[in-house]
Amino acid sequence: ESLDQGLQKTSESIFSKLSKAVVGKSQVDEEVLDQLEEILITSDVGVDTTIKVIRRIEERVARDKYLNSSELDVILREEIASLLEENNTQDLLDFDIPADRKPYVLMVVGVNGVGKTTTIGKLANLFKNAGKSVVLGAADTFRAAAVDQLILWGERVGVPVVSHGMNTDPASVAFDAVKQGVDTGADIVIIDTAGRLHTKVNLMNELGKIKRVMQKFIPDAPHEILLVLDGSTGQNAFIQAKEFTKVTEISALAITKLDGTAKGGVVIGISDQFKIPVKYIGVGEKMTDLQLFNRREFVDSLFK
Numbered sequence: 001e002s003l004d005q006g007l008q009k010t011s012e013s014i015f016s017k018l019s020k021a022v023v024g025k026s027q028v029d030e031e032v033l034d035q036l037e038e039i040l041i042t043s044d045v046g047v048d049t050t051i052k053v054i055r056r057i058e059e060r061v062a063r064d065k066y067l068n069s070s071e072l073d074v075i076l077r078e079e080i081a082s083l084l085e086e087n088n089t090q091d092l093l094d095f096d097i098p099a100d101r102k103p104y105v106l107m108v109v110g111v112n113g114v115g116k117t118t119t120i121g122k123l124a125n126l127f128k129n130a131g132k133s134v135v136l137g138a139a140d141t142f143r144a145a146a147v148d149q150l151i152l153w154g155e156r157v158g159v160p161v162v163s164h165g166m167n168t169d170p171a172s173v174a175f176d177a178v179k180q181g182v183d184t185g186a187d188i189v190i191i192d193t194a195g196r197l198h199t200k201v202n203l204m205n206e207l208g209k210i211k212r213v214m215q216k217f218i219p220d221a222p223h224e225i226l227l228v229l230d231g232s233t234g235q236n237a238f239i240q241a242k243e244f245t246k247v248t249e250i251s252a253l254a255i256t257k258l259d260g261t262a263k264g265g266v267v268i269g270i271s272d273q274f275k276i277p278v279k280y281i282g283v284g285e286k287m288t289d290l291q292l293f294n295r296r297e298f299v300d301s302l303f304k
């Protein structure tokens, strides 16, 4: 699926609401701004970010005295883009890791059901197609389904999966996965982890232990800690981002299920509130339904 197709629901929604708000208006007034505010809130942009966007547009209206709807469109695009971080999409595929420091270690966190396992499968496929060798580590040992599913994804994509089965020590799985990555000269090791947020201290300890064991091989590992959030859950995604950033250092976000939601505003709000770059977005259940996040494309798709 293309980005436009994948985000169609999101796009149609924000765009159609906005165009209705400005139809027949030659000038951006209080009423248009009120409607815009409501659109942003109902698209799950979040209150704080919505207020910020509205305030900036009010400033522009005050400064320029007169603003028509097509100018509003341009300004809104600029404002939304400014809240999102720019990725160099090529960098997302070419981790510049010197040969003696390989592999690049990516640790993936997130609560159950958000699409963590699926995203890992899609990432493995993405990296493999970019010519990288990948090892997966099934360190979400709390759920049998998670281990089995990851093994299935490994088979589907054609990459090895290190697993010790259910209820085994996650750190030991991570240790063996990174070791296999080092021994086989792999480019990237992706470690799945358990997402039990209700036992925050346990999770913190578990993730800490996983990090320490991989640092026996690679002192600066993990190079990335990716939090997976379900973009269709609105406020829950915000809460999870808040909780996970307390538990561990999150360096990147993957936002899933943007194909089935009119709530794509989550991407804007979370980027702004947490200042963590969104690097990947999930737009379907298939292996290829993962996009490298590009803020221009994303913003344009909201207005198509």
Ligand code: GDP
Residues within 6 Å of the ligand: 110, 111, 112, 113, 114, 115, 116, 117, 118, 119, 146, 149, 256, 257, 258, 259, 260, 281, 282, 283, 284, 285, 289
């Ligand atoms: P986990 O519990 O976080 O590992 O979640 P899974 O990877 O098992 O995914 C949960 C469900 O969400 C599965 O049915 C996936 O097919 C589905 N899923 C994951 N990512 C996406 C996405 O981007 N779009 C859609 N529509 N479904 C997704």
